[in-house]
Amino acid sequence: MAQIGSLLMPNASAVVDGAVVGSPPSETKKPRLYLSGPEEATAAVAQPFRSSAIQPLMLEGGIGKASALKLSYTSHQKASRVLAAVAYALASDHGVEEELLDIARGRTAGYLTETEYFPKTAARAWRWAPELREAAQALGDAHLPTALMDASAEVVERWAALKDQPTGVTEALDRLHTAPEI
Structure with missing residues (x-):
């Protein structure tokens, strides 16, 4: 994102880095829109979302912070689901999928926490x-x-x-x- 920002800056007044985390909005889900960059520009981008089903959140530290957060979360959330599917496939291949599910149900928190x-x-x-x-x-x-x-x-x-x-x-x-x- 920093490279993209440096390419855009000669012709742009400001560059804002944005990343959506969460499922599409619904009655039970409110995705987050993380924004990073110049404070005034991130506030302007966030404003239209304040009364929407998308929760805008500003990150300090400049361009790249929103993208870094998205990729950090993605590295866990998506890879852990893929890993869970592979683990279940292996358990199923050996007829122990119910036991694997029993072990998993005994967990109370996610590893990321x-x-x-x-x-x-x-x-x-x-x-x-x-x-x-x-x-x-x-x-x-x-x-x-x-x-x-x-x-x-x-x-x-x-x-x-x-x-x-x-x-x-x-x-x-x-x-x-x-x-x-x-």
Whole structure:
């Protein structure tokens, strides 16, 4: 979005970054329109939506913040649904789909809300990566795509150096930007 903004700025008075999160408006759903950019311009874009079924929300920090939020949410929301479908397909292939559903129904919160669990995941990554590789193998054996599991294993391998170490959320997330030590 920053690149698009820089291309438009010579001919535009302002550029606003916008991202819609949520389903189309209905009686029970009110999507959010996140806006970022110059304050006066984002306020002008938000104004027509204030009395609509779309909730405008301004983000501080300039162009790119709205798009970054949308892609951050998308990376979880859409990929987690795809991953759930693949997990269910594997369970179904082995006749354990009802047991998988029973386990899932016992969860009370989504993983995206459990940020305090990231450091615990990082400390256990040394044993999770091999399990994810085994899951990829099981998916392949069932003729299901393996890329999601392989990618998940690659991600947790970046936490390998944190084996059984207490760490904070920031350090755990920072470590994801670093290639694993070999």
